[in-house]
Amino acid sequence: xxxxxxxTYNGFLCCVFEYFEYKDTDVQLQVxxxxxxxxxxxxxxxxxxxxxxxxxxxxxxxxKRLEKSVAMDFFRVFLSEDRKAWAASFSIxxxxxxxxxxxxxxxxxxxxxxxxxxxxxxxxxxxxxxxxIRFSKSSDGLFFAIAEPxxxxxxxxxxxxxxxxxxxxxxxxxxxxxxGLLYDKQTVMEVKLSPEEKYALTADxxxxxxxxxxxxxxxxxxxxxxxxxxxxRNMKLHLQYVPKRYWKYLVEKQI
Amino acid sequence: xxxxxxKLKILADAAKYDVSxxxxxxxxxxxxxxxxxxxxxICHTYTExxxxxxxxxxxxxxxxxxxxxxxxxxxxxxxxxxxxxxEEVVELTMNxxxxxxxxGLFLSSGIFKNADFTMExxxxxxxxLRLEEKYNGYIHLKTIPGACxxxxxxxxxxxxxxxxxxxxxxxxxxxxxxxxxxHESVKKPLAFVQNQIQEYKAESxxxxxxxxxxxxxxxxxxxxxxxxxxxxxxxxxxxxxYNDYKLKRVYYSGYxxxxxxxxxLPQVGSRPPLVRENRLYQTDWLLxxxxxxxxxxxxxxxxxxDLDIDPKLSWALRNPHYFPVDINTADYxxxxxxxxxxxxxxxxxxxxxxxxxxxxYQVKKMGIAFNRARHFMRCADxxxxxxxxxxxxxxxxxxxxxxxxxxxxxxxxxxxxx
Numbered sequence: 001x002x003x004x005x006x007x008t009y010n011g012f013l014c015c016v017f018e019y020f021e022y023k024d025t026d027v028q029l030q031v032x033x034x035x036x037x038x039x040x041x042x043x044x045x046x047x048x049x050x051x052x053x054x055x056x057x058x059x060x061x062x063x064k065r066l067e068k069s070v071a072m073d074f075f076r077v078f079l080s081e082d083r084k085a086w087a088a089s090f091s092i093x094x095x096x097x098x099x100x101x102x103x104x105x106x107x108x109x110x111x112x113x114x115x116x117x118x119x120x121x122x123x124x125x126x127x128x129x130x131x132x133i134r135f136s137k138s139s140d141g142l143f144f145a146i147a148e149p150x151x152x153x154x155x156x157x158x159x160x161x162x163x164x165x166x167x168x169x170x171x172x173x174x175x176x177x178x179x180g181l182l183y184d185k186q187t188v189m190e191v192k193l194s195p196e197e198k199y200a201l202t203a204d205x206x207x208x209x210x211x212x213x214x215x216x217x218x219x220x221x222x223x224x225x226x227x228x229x230x231x232x233r234n235m236k237l238h239l240q241y242v243p244k245r246y247w248k249y250l251v252e253k254q255i
Numbered sequence: 256x257x258x259x260x261x262k263l264k265i266l267a268d269a270a271k272y273d274v275s276x277x278x279x280x281x282x283x284x285x286x287x288x289x290x291x292x293x294x295x296x297i298c299h300t301y302t303e304x305x306x307x308x309x310x311x312x313x314x315x316x317x318x319x320x321x322x323x324x325x326x327x328x329x330x331x332x333x334x335x336x337x338x339x340x341x342e343e344v345v346e347l348t349m350n351x352x353x354x355x356x357x358x359g360l361f362l363s364s365g366i367f368k369n370a371d372f373t374m375e376x377x378x379x380x381x382x383x384l385r386l387e388e389k390y391n392g393y394i395h396l397k398t399i400p401g402a403c404x405x406x407x408x409x410x411x412x413x414x415x416x417x418x419x420x421x422x423x424x425x426x427x428x429x430x431x432x433x434x435x436x437x438h439e440s441v442k443k444p445l446a447f448v449q450n451q452i453q454e455y456k457a458e459s460x461x462x463x464x465x466x467x468x469x470x471x472x473x474x475x476x477x478x479x480x481x482x483x484x485x486x487x488x489x490x491x492x493x494x495x496x497y498n499d500y501k502l503k504r505v506y507y508s509g510y511x512x513x514x515x516x517x518x519x520l521p522q523v524g525s526r527p528p529l530v531r532e533n534r535l536y537q538t539d540w541l542l543x544x545x546x547x548x549x550x551x552x553x554x555x556x557x558x559x560x561d562l563d564i565d566p567k568l569s570w571a572l573r574n575p576h577y578f579p580v581d582i583n584t585a586d587y588x589x590x591x592x593x594x595x596x597x598x599x600x601x602x603x604x605x606x607x608x609x610x611x612x613x614x615x616y617q618v619k620k621m622g623i624a625f626n627r628a629r630h631f632m633r634c635a636d637x638x639x640x641x642x643x644x645x646x647x648x649x650x651x652x653x654x655x656x657x658x659x660x661x662x663x664x665x666x667x668x669x670x671x672x673x
Contacts, residue, residue, distance in 0.1 A: 105606035105607065105609065106609075107603040107604075107607040107617075107621055108608075108610060108611065108613055109607075109610070113621070130293070130297055131297050131298060131299045131300070132300075133355050134354060134356065135355050136354070137354070143353065145355070163284075163285055163291055164285060164289070165289065166285055166287075166289060167288065167389075168353060216350045219259065219260060219263055219347065219350075220356050222260050222263050222267075223263055223351075224302065226263065226271070227267045227268075227270075227271045227312060228271075228302035229272075229302075229306070229511060231511045231526075231527055232305070232306070232511070232527060232529065233303055233304055234304055234305035235305075236305075237301075237304075237305025238301055238302070238303050238304070238305045240305075241298070241301040241305065241307070242300060242301050250300065251356070252356075
């Protein structure tokens with residue numbers, strides 16, 4: 001049976017709800033709008049309607065059976081946007097609700113291993129975003145940054161940036177997923193930009209930089225060059241830590 | 256070049272031989288200003304030498320009254336000299352921090368006039384950051400040996416980590432290259448800060464709002480390969496310092512030749528001992544996290560670490576009677592002694608085997624270095640081989656199958672001789 005859901009985490013949890021309500025066999029998850037090449041042989045499928053109350057019941061149920069932070073791991077893995085990891089997640093959750101509450105310890109199981117490996121990838125990306133976000137200061141005092149994370153990790157770094165940069169306004173925008181986090185010194189809001197504003201972020205045309213910003217960018221580049229020890233040059237290690245796909249938004253990697 | 260840019264160039268260049276860039280171990284919270292400390296630390300970028308850049312690491316000045324042969328800022332060295340003002344350091348730190356370039360400040364200095372004068376200047380920067388800028392990010396401050404205890408004690412209330420470098424692993428080595436210095440002047444302040452940390456900890460159990468005192472602890476650094484100490488001597492010193500002063504880290508810094516005049520030191524252009532440095536760190540980890548005793552790895556019979564293989568493998572090859580370890584029955588402490596097996600993989604094995612005996616194909620995927628580990632462990636489906644292969648054979652098999660970067664490095668270096 002194909003479960004077609006809206007691609008949100010709540011929708012995903014509703015699939016779990018559906019499974020236990022109707023006891024369908026051989027459930028495959030499918031996202032609305034994804035290439036529908038995976039239609040099963042007999043074409044049986046259901047549209048799963050996202051119902052927040054149902055989703056909440058599933059998440060609460062997970063929290064009852066697992067430690068709270070472990071229950072959150074399913075959300076983290078979901079942010080990988082990896083369909084194979086979603087399928088593993090779904091299967092694991094179903095087994096947990098069927099009584100195998102310690103299944104996540106079984107690294108010998110292919111699905112569990114894949115789940116854990118994905119979890120690790122997501123937390124590595126979350127950590128990278130804490131490290132590689134580079135703010136520029138605009139003339140009206142907003143510190144803004146553009147990112148293109150491999151996974152949808154913005155929800156996982158909100159608290160970090162909120163606690164750290166409490167006394168400045170900031171915006172972190174994910175160009176791949178077309179939304180951002182905006183902090184106004186009070187709360188963090190999710191924002192979507194209008195087409196003109198998007199243009200403003202990528203070309204320096206509309207957001208004007210603070211006149212000192214270039215000065216500090218230059219000083220940072222100078223520092224980065226000076227703190228390198230040429231006699232120890234090790235490009236392989238360098239690229240392992242700072243893969244090229246992140247260079248685009250790193251001030252110190254711009255020549 | 257602008258003056259501030261030139262200063263930054265000179266004073267970052269002079270500070271970079273201090274390898275510590277850790278920003279971990281502190282839990283300082285943002286108390287109504289800007290910044291906090293991330294307990295695990297964050298490396299914001301990496302230089303082309305593969306080293307992490309976590310802190311803005313600078314000297315306040317590279318003017319120095321000392322003439323230590325191994326140091327780039329030694330009095331007799333003909334380099335450009337510069338000094339930051341207090342305001343300049345604060346401005347750089349705050350502007351880099353607000354743009355998320357750094358986790359904080361690593362502040363050191365050459366000694367000008369005397370120890371107290373230097374320490375007092377460093378303190379002004381630290382206090383301005385904490386009190387005026389309301390900055391709660393990470394600060395690593397060098398303790399200046401010989402500074403008075405009042406100053407050191409005050410500094411401890413504002414910074415996250417303090418450190419003093421031993422420079423050379425032994426007193427005799429130090430005297431060769433820096434006759435004006437001795438280890439005693441390092442030990443005294445290390446002990447003083449350690450005592451203060453203990454006192455504040457004891458107090459915080461009784462009184463709720465005890466201020467933090469050097470919450471990320473202390474560290475030190477030894478330069479490797481400048482003077483003729485053996486690995487055994489180096490690790491013995493490290494062990495003593497870990498025990499006596501409860502250091503968070505001992506850093507080993509492969510000497511990079513920067514002195515053309517001193518004939519005792521490796522000459523400019525010779526390769527820094529990077530492989531040896533790596534082996535020392537591996538040994539350090541085995542002692543602190545893998546429950547090894549130093550004399551198992553280094554002892555009067557084996558005073559130097561092997562360069563072509565890691566120290567755990569080296570120990571395993573000398574102790575074949577310990578193996579093979581059956582991963583389905585052995586306890587954690589035995590499993591982490593298998594070469595190529597890390598602590599996380601060992602934990603995964605312990606958890607997973609409750610669900611059934613583990614086979615090679617399962618263990619392989621858990622992230623272990625199977626090429627090394629396979630010779631030393633038994634899985635559920637490992638075929639039983641009568642007799643055991645010679646350890647020399649095992650070593651050769653491992654080395655052949657490994658694209659060993661260290662072997663490549665050493666062999667290419669040898670080839671160029673001819």
